[in-house]
Amino acid sequence: MRTTGSVRRVWLAGALVGVSALVAGAGCALFQSEQVSKGQKLYGHYCMHCHGEHGRQNEGYNWGSMPDPRPKDLSAKEEMSTFKDEELFATVSRDMKDTTPEVGDKIGDDEFAVPTMPTFKYTLSEEEIWAIVAYVRTLHGTKLQYDVDGRKKGLQDQLQAAQQKYDQAKQALEAAEKKAAEEAKKKGAESDDDAASKEEEALAVVAKELERAKTAEANFSARPKFASVARPDLTVKPGQAPKLSDVGRRLYTNKYGCNACHRVGEAGGIVAPALDRAGFRLNATWVYRWIKYPQSMKPDTRMPNLGLSDQDARAVTLYLATLRASSQAKPLEKASN
Ligand code: HEC
Ligand code: HEC
Incomplete structure (x- = not known):
């Protein structure tokens, strides 16, 4: 009995090595297909009414009621392949621009600024928008090339670096304040309030950078959150x-x-x-x-x-x-x- 058992264990161990090698190889493809199916769900909720299930024109129920320009064909491989992943991301995650001629915003020649294509920058996480872009790629038979994991890691590294800079600036300020206090004590004078002003300014700058890095890192995987909207003052001067x-x-x-x-x-x-x-x-x-x-x-x-x-x-x-x-x-x- 014992022999059979150990033979079986050896066989099992061998099979497990084989399986884990397979999983490692398939890991990337698995991640990709998870990303695409996540993107498909989001696309179904936020994009499909205008762009249609397969990205084709006049497929979404809202398409025919929209003003010009109507949503273009996202399944057209030849045209869609000319856009980089980053460009698609930037279209979906941009700030809206006032397109009114003359009094509106400045708009660059290559800048996408169609007001009837909404932005999702303030609604979805960066990771979700990348998943949507990955799904849009499948509509015209290509694949997302962009290194989303690399981007995530980059944001984490930036946050860590910003935190380090902040900690150093804080130490520098504390040291400068201590030194000023000691010198004042030696002279028997009041401590000079401005003695550490340079360090204070430097700390304020890196504190802002740290805030920005924190928000960027948080908005990568979580949807953007905002403070609740304060009660607006909607009174208007007569005639205005x-x-x-x-x-x-x-x-x-x-x-x-x-x-x-x-x-x-x-x-x-x-x-x-x-x-x-x-x-x-x-x-x-x-x-x-x-x-x-x-x-x-x-x-x-x-x-x-x-x-x-x-x-x-x-x-x-x-x-x-x-x-x-x-x-x-x-x-x-x-x-x-
Ligand atoms: C309210 C309707 C509407 C919704 C919702 C909508 N779009 Fe659009 N989309 C448009 C219009 C209009 C255009 C501009 C015409 C064009 O270029 O197709 C456009 C253009 C685009 C383009 C082409 C950009 C370019 O550079 O030409 C892409 C890609 C796109 N949309 C993706 C999406 C994705 C992804 C979503 C969902 C997250 C979405 N759209 C949601 C209306 C919509
Ligand atoms: C992509 C489509 C879309 C765009 C763009 C959009 N809305 Fe809406 N809006 C909706 C939907 C969907 C609802 C219904 C709310 C719900 O039940 O989710 C809604 C609801 C509303 C309501 C409440 C209507 C009611 O009768 O209860 C107002 C007001 C409104 N939107 C104003 C605006 C304004 C102003 C803009 C432009 C700044 C805008 N919406 C842009 C989709 C849109």
């Missing part, structure tokens, strides 16, 4: 309201592309409730809070946080308050989920 709501209307279309998902009158997308009667239906303070940070009220909403500044959110809120279509003219549309 029309001007401000005009700015709001401009930002609504030309910067944040709210019309990609929402309808006013006959124009706009059908991902979300129509806003024709927003001025009657919705409380302005609530609207302001919602558009600044939708995920704080509904974590899984399809409406991304578009990174509105306080000023922009105020103008857009005032614009929505002017939308008061009669209920007969246009029945309310419900969001389709």
